[in-house]
Amino acid sequence: MRNVKYLEMEKLLSNSTLGKPGQTWSKEEYRLISVPVQAFEIILTEKPELTKAENTKNTNIQDTKRPERCADHLLKNAKKASRVKSMANNLTTTVYHHTNEEGEKGIFESGFIKQADRKNGDAVYGTGVYVCRKGPEYSKEEIAKNNYDGSTSFYQQQIDKGKANVVLEIEYERSKVIPVDADGRDVCKIETNIPVRNIKQVHYR
The missing domain is CATH 3.20.170.20 (Protein of unknown function DUF952)
Structure with missing residues (x-):
């Protein structure tokens, strides 16, 4: 794996169900463990640093509709929960x-x-x-x-x-x-x- 923080990997594996608490693993042992390493890669891989140009580009393409959509979604969920609670109160x-x-x-x-x-x-x-x-x-x-x-x-x-x-x-x-x-x-x-x-x-x- 690339960009792996070895200390984070050691901490995660020592607290996992793969061994006793406090047990650590070498990089070579880690490669031999029969677990889906993709899951660990997602957690352990460092976030790549973006260049200034990439940061500027990402800022320009932010989804301005997202907060509005989230608010609508939460409102719909709240209304639905209220209706369910009201129905339950009427039934019991x-x-x-x-x-x-x-x-x-x-x-x-x-x-x-x-x-x-x-x-x-x-x-x-x-x-x-x-x-x-x-x-x-x-x-x-x-x-x-x-x-x-x-x-x-x-x-x-x-x-x-x-x-x-x-x-x-x-x-x-x-x-x-x-x-x-x-x-x-x-x-x-x-x-x-x-x-x-x-x-x-x-x-x-």
């Missing part, structure tokens, strides 16, 4: 599933938030995963009152069981989040097991 929504530490452990061990089964008597509005739009900014009392019907003593029992201690923030398809008629309470259900990949954040309190 954020909801919350409240549970305790034991429930959280079971969810992540199984890989799913499993549906409550009406047959077991714990799904008044049908089989599904029950969620709401009330997140960690609401108090435990507010969550218990929203998520469970019944007397005040029943709400308190759920709080004592830690059922409002863990808040799973879920992003899910908007069309599959079904509001239920729960006497004015914010209750929705999703009629399938929810994979843990849909859990975007876990809040503890």
